[in-house]
Structures are given as C-alpha cells and as structure tokens.
Amino acid sequence: MTLQTELKPRTEVHDRWTMCSSSTGAVEDHSTLFHAGRWVSYPSLLKPVGGLQMVHSFEHIPVLRDEVVALFAAVPDGVVIDATVGGGGHAAALLAAYPGLRVIGLDRDPAALEAAAVRLAPFGERVDLVHAPFSGLADVTMEPLSGVLFDLGVSSPQIDWGERGFSFRSDAPIDMRFDPSTGTTAGQLANELPEAALTALFRENGEGRLSSRIARAVVAARPLTSTVQLADAVAAAVPAALRRRGHPATRVFQALRIAVNDELGQLETALPVALDRLAVGGRCAVISYHSGEDRLTKAIFARATTGGCTCPPQLPCVCGAVARHQLVFRGSRRPAAAEIAGNRRAQSARLRAIVRTAVD
Ligand SMILES: C[S@@+](CC[C@H](N)C(=O)[O-])C[C@H]1O[C@@H](n2cnc3c(N)ncnc32)[C@H](O)[C@@H]1O
Incomplete structure (x- = not known):
C-alpha cells in the first residue's frame, strides 16, 4: 500500500504494536494509520473481552x-x-x-x-x-x-461487537456511530430529541402508527443508558398483537443508526x-x-x-x-x-x- 500525501485524507496502516499492562495483564493492541497528513494511533481489533484474553476478528461475508x-x-x-x-x-x-x-x-x-x-x-x-x-x-x-x-x-462486526452499541443482544452504551471518534451517539438522540422529532424519525423508518407510542415510551424511560434498557422500553410500548416478525426494537435501532450516521x-x-x-x-x-x-x-x-x-x-x-x-x-x-x-x-x-x- 502506498503513502501518497498529495491526496488527503489518505490512510495507510504503518505499524501495530501490543501493550500489556503489568498490573492487570490486559492486552491492548494499537495500529498507526496515516490519515489526513499525520500519523494517528487507533486501538486495534485485538481487545481483551471481559477478563478473558479473547480477541476480536473482523469477520464480514461480502454480499453478492x-x-x-x-x-x-x-x-x-x-x-x-x-x-x-x-x-x-x-x-x-x-x-x-x-x-x-x-x-x-x-x-x-x-x-x-x-x-x-x-x-x-x-x-x-x-x-x-x-x-x-x-x-x-x-x-x-x-x-x-x-x-x-x-x-x-x-x-x-459493528453489530457483533457488543461494545459498539448497535445491537441489544449485548448490553452496552447506545452508540451506533460508524466512526466512534466523532459525532452524536444514538444514546444522545434517544435522550435529547423532543418526542415529536423521535416520532418523525421512527415514522420515516416505517413504524407507522406505532411511532408516536414508541417515542412516548422512549421519552418516559429517560435517562436511557444502555441498549437493553432502550430495547425493553420499546418492547413494552408495542402490544403483542401488533408485533411484527422479530423483536419490536430492531427497526427502532435501525432508525436511530440511520439518523446517527446520516446514512x-x-x-x-x-x-x-x-x-x-x-x-x-x-x-x-x-x-x-x-x-x-x-x-x-x-x-x-x-x-x-x-x-x-x-x-x-x-x-x-x-x-x-x-x-x-x-x-x-x-x-x-x-x-x-x-x-x-x-x-x-x-x-x-x-x-x-x-x-x-x-x-x-
Ligand atoms: C456492508 S459494509 C461493507 C463491507 C465490504 N463491502 C466488505 O466486503 O467487507 C459497510 C461499511 O460501510 C461503512 N460505511 C457506512 N457508511 C459510510 C459512509 N458514509 N462513508 C464511509 N463508510 C461508510 C461502514 O463502516 C461499514 O464498514
């Protein structure tokens, strides 16, 4: 991979290293990338998970x-x-x-x-x-x-790595940013948008007449700190008879993700x-x-x-x-x-x- 500084931003993996805490034994791996004309260190994929020295691997099957x-x-x-x-x-x-x-x-x-x-x-x-x-x-x-x-x-991996906060399958802060270094999180939207704006956001994503009901439940459950808390608030707002296939919070999470990343x-x-x-x-x-x-x-x-x-x-x-x-x-x-x-x-x-x- 070449480093061409005349075109910015350019990113190139330059180096990676592992740090091991002498007190906790925790392993932290970093990579350096060339980005926007300067070298930047990013925490790497290799992260300790819980107390175990497990590593994440970035597994994504390309579609079509x-x-x-x-x-x-x-x-x-x-x-x-x-x-x-x-x-x-x-x-x-x-x-x-x-x-x-x-x-x-x-x-x-x-x-x-x-x-x-x-x-x-x-x-x-x-x-x-x-x-x-x-x-x-x-x-x-x-x-x-x-x-x-x-x-x-x-x-x-954005979904599978619970700590990214895209999914309620693991409990984590509600984040959902593709770039975790910048921008508003989904938690901020869920906690700070007026009820009418949340209703509109859910309606745009196809929640129909349930949108206002879900938005009201989200506002009532504030402050929302975790993905599971948000999913539970949404689920409680959707009567069993009106549930479509899957968990009722799936589309609400999708709506927040689309908004957070301005997709x-x-x-x-x-x-x-x-x-x-x-x-x-x-x-x-x-x-x-x-x-x-x-x-x-x-x-x-x-x-x-x-x-x-x-x-x-x-x-x-x-x-x-x-x-x-x-x-x-x-x-x-x-x-x-x-x-x-x-x-x-x-x-x-x-x-x-x-x-x-x-x-x-
Ligand atoms: C479906 S995955 C792409 C997988 C890829 N085709 C492969 O074969 O591995 C979509 C990727 O697009 C990135 N992404 C989403 N919106 C983006 C945007 N506006 N600009 C740049 N990257 C974006 C996400 O971070 C994610 O890694």
Whole structure:
C-alpha cells in the first residue's frame, strides 16, 4: 500500500504494536494509520473481552460478491473507489479478478480500515485506504473512475461487537456511530430529541402508527443508558398483537443508526458525484439493505438515465436533457436463496448498477 500525501485524507496502516499492562495483564493492541497528513494511533481489533484474553476478528461475508465481480468485468482499467471498503472482501475479489484495477477504499470506521489493510496487503501498491465518509468522495481523486461500489449499511462486526452499541443482544452504551471518534451517539438522540422529532424519525423508518407510542415510551424511560434498557422500553410500548416478525426494537435501532450516521444524506451527496466521475464504460454498483436507500438509489439512477428530462414520458423529449448513463439491468437483483441460507445478513440486499455511456 502506498503513502501518497498529495491526496488527503489518505490512510495507510504503518505499524501495530501490543501493550500489556503489568498490573492487570490486559492486552491492548494499537495500529498507526496515516490519515489526513499525520500519523494517528487507533486501538486495534485485538481487545481483551471481559477478563478473558479473547480477541476480536473482523469477520464480514461480502454480499453478492460474485455478482459485483461480474459487473466490473467490462470496466476499463484504472481506479475503482470502494466507498464502503469494510473488511475488504469485495475489494479483494475485484483486485484478484482484474489485474488492471486499483482500489481506493473508504470507510468511516477505523477498525474496518485496519481489517481491510491486512486483507488487502497482498495487493500492495494497487490499494489505498482512506479514513473518510464517502460524502467526501469528490476530494479523494480527480482521476476518471473505472468503477464505484457502495455496499451500504453495516459491517457484521459493528453489530457483533457488543461494545459498539448497535445491537441489544449485548448490553452496552447506545452508540451506533460508524466512526466512534466523532459525532452524536444514538444514546444522545434517544435522550435529547423532543418526542415529536423521535416520532418523525421512527415514522420515516416505517413504524407507522406505532411511532408516536414508541417515542412516548422512549421519552418516559429517560435517562436511557444502555441498549437493553432502550430495547425493553420499546418492547413494552408495542402490544403483542401488533408485533411484527422479530423483536419490536430492531427497526427502532435501525432508525436511530440511520439518523446517527446520516446514512441517506451521505448517499444523496455521494452517489451523483460518483456517477459524474465515472469514465465512459465505468460502472457504479449500489447494494442497499433497506427501502429508503434503495428508493434513493433508484431515483438518482433514474435522473442519470434520463439526463433529468422533464418531458411527459409518452412524448418525444424537447427539454434538451442528455442522458450520460444507462442501467446495466432493469430493476434490482437479490441474492440467491443459497447465499441467504449461508449469510442471513444478505436477506434484505438489493443490487442496482449503472454504466457511463457518454462524456459531458
Ligand atoms: C456492508 S459494509 C461493507 C463491507 C465490504 N463491502 C466488505 O466486503 O467487507 C459497510 C461499511 O460501510 C461503512 N460505511 C457506512 N457508511 C459510510 C459512509 N458514509 N462513508 C464511509 N463508510 C461508510 C461502514 O463502516 C461499514 O464498514
């Protein structure tokens, strides 16, 4: 992996070391990454869990990996931005399949970048990693892009590592930030948003008429300090007869996570830039995991494939709009049953793809 200081922020794993407390025997492992022109130390994946010297490993199965690899078969040699590099699963598959591609991998989560750096190390100079939200994609490179991949949502370890506070399966502070070093936590939202704002947030995420009831229960349970406390407050507000499949708090947690990380705002900013930066023949693929993301992707792709044409669909275009992109296939593709059987997190995935067909 190269260190290119002319493009900022750039991130590269430089070094890792382990510290062992002589009093407690606790092991703390650190990595140093080059980020935004300076060396930064991040606590590493290797953390003691409870009193045991267990280690976390960053395990994430890339969803629709073979479909993504097949989609990028036709792109010109050059740079692909993996806007959500996570553990580097998709990136590794692309780099292995296509020797003419280089990858710039972005992630907000330093732990994900660290895992990606290890996974992608065999590809050496063909990889750069950047600790940045993909809303900053425009600043990463000025090169016309061969491809951009958005595999939205969470990496499995963000859910599985209880201390990240994304899940009520373990009791922890309610955090849910992809980048734990910055921004508002989900606990702050749950504790500080007015009831009406919480209601709106839950309604946007599809809680319908239960939204106000859940928001009222959350406000009544304040101060909320832990994931389990929040889940219990939500569960108590939802009558058994109205419970849908699964725990009633699952969608409430998802709504808070989406808000904390401004997930739709990030996509709305980044996707048009990604499409604009594609070289002719370059492709952009988006894997989304909830309907809000997929609707937004569909709308942005529709605008790109019509050039923003405002003429009635049954009449010839007279508004002068010029389309510069085409859908690679109509609608969205879903993982096959066999993939879902092996990875239940693939269940809600939808893949859409678009290709640049013309210059400005
Ligand atoms: C589904 S995972 C990607 C997994 C990856 N494709 C792989 O094969 O390992 C999504 C990742 O996107 C990151 N992420 C989510 N929103 C982001 C954003 N706006 N900017 C950068 N990274 C983001 C998360 O931290 C998470 O690691």
